[in-house]
Amino acid sequence: MKFARDCRSSESNEATAQLLFEALPWIKNLTGKTVVIKYGGAAMVDEQLRRDVMSDIVLLKIIGMRPVIVHGGGKAINEALSHYDIPVEFMNGQRVTTPATMDIVREVLGGKVNQELVAALNHHGNLAVGVSGSDAGTLIAEPLDPELGRVGKVTHVNTDYIERLLDSEYIPVIATVAAGEDGGFFNINADTAAGAVAAALHAHKAIFLTDVDGLYKDFSDKDSLISNLTLDEVNEMLYGGEVDKGMIPKLRAAVDALAGGVFRAHIINGTTPHSLLLELLTVGALIRRGSAGRCRLLRRGEQLRQQEEQHRRSPQQDRQPGAVLLLHKVLQPQKELVFHGTASPQHMLSGSS
Numbered sequence: 001m002k003f004a005r006d007c008r009s010s011e012s013n014e015a016t017a018q019l020l021f022e023a024l025p026w027i028k029n030l031t032g033k034t035v036v037i038k039y040g041g042a043a044m045v046d047e048q049l050r051r052d053v054m055s056d057i058v059l060l061k062i063i064g065m066r067p068v069i070v071h072g073g074g075k076a077i078n079e080a081l082s083h084y085d086i087p088v089e090f091m092n093g094q095r096v097t098t099p100a101t102m103d104i105v106r107e108v109l110g111g112k113v114n115q116e117l118v119a120a121l122n123h124h125g126n127l128a129v130g131v132s133g134s135d136a137g138t139l140i141a142e143p144l145d146p147e148l149g150r151v152g153k154v155t156h157v158n159t160d161y162i163e164r165l166l167d168s169e170y171i172p173v174i175a176t177v178a179a180g181e182d183g184g185f186f187n188i189n190a191d192t193a194a195g196a197v198a199a200a201l202h203a204h205k206a207i208f209l210t211d212v213d214g215l216y217k218d219f220s221d222k223d224s225l226i227s228n229l230t231l232d233e234v235n236e237m238l239y240g241g242e243v244d245k246g247m248i249p250k251l252r253a254a255v256d257a258l259a260g261g262v263f264r265a266h267i268i269n270g271t272t273p274h275s276l277l278l279e280l281l282t283v284g285a286l287i288r289r290g291s292a293g294r295c296r297l298l299r300r301g302e303q304l305r306q307q308e309e310q311h312r313r314s315p316q317q318d319r320q321p322g323a324v325l326l327l328h329k330v331l332q333p334q335k336e337l338v339f340h341g342t343a344s345p346q347h348m349l350s351g352s353s
Helices: 008-024 024-030 049-061 073-084 097-122 161-169 192-200 232-240 246-258 296-314 318-333 345-351
Strands: 035-038 066-071 128-132 139-141 150-159 171-175 177-182 185-187 204-210 228-230 265-268 287-288
Touching: 008 097, 035 049, 035 128, 035 246, 049 066, 049 097, 049 171, 066 097, 066 161, 066 192, 073 097, 097 128, 097 171, 097 185, 097 287, 128 161, 139 185, 150 177, 150 192, 161 171, 161 192, 192 204, 192 246, 204 246, 228 232, 232 246, 246 265
Parallel strands: 035 066, 035 204, 066 171, 128 171, 139 177, 204 265, 228 287
Antiparallel strands: 139 150, 177 185, 265 287
């Protein structure tokens, strides 16, 4: 027997209902939208973080988004190469991929890593389908540099298979192995692949998970965290040598995605629990198509600035993080969720939408 006095108070019920109601504009804005998520780094290695990220993606799917996951698996590849006594070699930040290394990359990315991610998603229901980039010619590539061996650059993305999976209500989980125009296979940088997939799908957003809070003007100065910037500003930073080496592939991939028609690109800290739930309210860097002459998007840039100003002024957004937390509790009712970060939700709102 359970007494009413032991249940949640009516005030608490009203607060819960209000928070869920206030989440409606956020959910409505994302319903039916395709979002490409590049997954890797520490968020993939740590088992708890991996479960959290997969649960977040399931939640985003439940509330109406069409997520597509593009993943790497550098640490797992290194471990497998070590097991087979195959040397690990990098050149200019890219893995030198011999034919023997390529065999291991295919085995690890398309097998172990991909299947583990699919299993984590399918723990919540039969929602995910594993895809090798070479399946159905999804990713086609050519050599990036002869000295790198079987490292490729994407020349074509066949979206037919991905879109069929999305239309059938599945979450595609894509391993970054591409079919070669020469009949072989290529190892593709996961950031690069995610940017290419997002552009080909004309996704609403491209989200790049990293191990830091976002993009810094000066990585040694933690107060130089950038909340948003335009394509022109990104190009200035890239060509001016102002970007930390590890961030360069993500920025270039974000530029490619935006140039291909993606609405927004986000760089967020994947080590922060449930950071994907705040992809609209993120402390990470948000890159937008602005009034860059190269892109001829002056009118589009003005529209985006107006949307940002309206969003900042909207009183309904003030309590969205709480609403997102409550929605997540529906999925994992026994788990207490805590957001960790360097900024308040109000600060995060400045980089939203």
